[in-house]
Amino acid sequence: MQNSLASIHPDAKIGKDVVIGPFVTIEEDVIIGDGTRIDSNASILKGSRIGKNCHICSCAVIAGEPQDLKFRGEYTTVEIGDNTTIREFVTVNRGTASRGKTVVGNNCLIMAYSHIAHDCILKNNIIVANATQIAGEVEIDNFATIGGGTLMHQFSKIGTHVMIQGGSHINKDIPPYVMAGRIPTVYASINSVGLQRRGFTKEQIYNIQNIYHTLYNSGLNNTDAIKKIEEEFPDSEEKKVIVDFIKSSDRGIIRTK
Secondary structure: OEOOOOEEOOOOEEOOOOEEOOOOEEOOOOEEOOOOEEOOOOEEOOOEEEOOOOEEOOOOEEEEOOOOOOOOOOOOEEEEOOOOEEOOOOEEEOOOOOOOEEEEOOOOEEOOOOEEOOOOEEOOOOEEOOOOEEOOOOEEOOOOEEOOOOEEOOOOEEOOOOEEOOOOEEOOEEOOOEEEEOOOOEEEEEOHHHHHHOOOOHHHHHHHHHHHHHHHHOOOOHHHHHHHHHHHOOOOHHHHHHHHHHHOOOOOEOOEO
């Protein structure tokens, strides 16, 4: 259903059963999947790719130009997966020549007044609470939960199943399965409650705890701690995810309190 007060470019591709409210702007080169709802005064700008059964709330702006002085008008996009909700006044900027796209995955909730800058990659089942500000080229893995008012430095990486305290300042990478907070942001514990809710066994959680005890409480530097973890811990998916993340961290990981 399209409201007569909306401005919809004739070349926009609108799926079945899409609901478009009054004063919505939908530009050319836009694709909107079946069953999506666009509320009043939202702006869906060129380069938007929105999945099925999404909800874009009032005054959100999708695919605005990057706030990056290196941007020269190159063709880039924003890709939003299925079943994702973008709340009021959220802004999601297009990519630049760096990656060519900004991505928000499936089943995500991006709460009001948050900003997702150019070339960010947010995977699936992520919650970003109100007024979080995510700078360019940040990567956030599946099932991460970001507390409200968090500020993320560009190029930061957030691991899978992470929970971040509201008001945190992120300038280092946050490894998988942990809870992090305070200013400056530090490792607090593993996200045991979140892991339990997502079906991790007691044995898996215990193994993750022991890995992080070695990393943060053994007195070893990161290189020696990772070597010890690789040699002494049995192979598991959790071990691989943690070790691979830390080895690939360019900014370095957060420290313990």
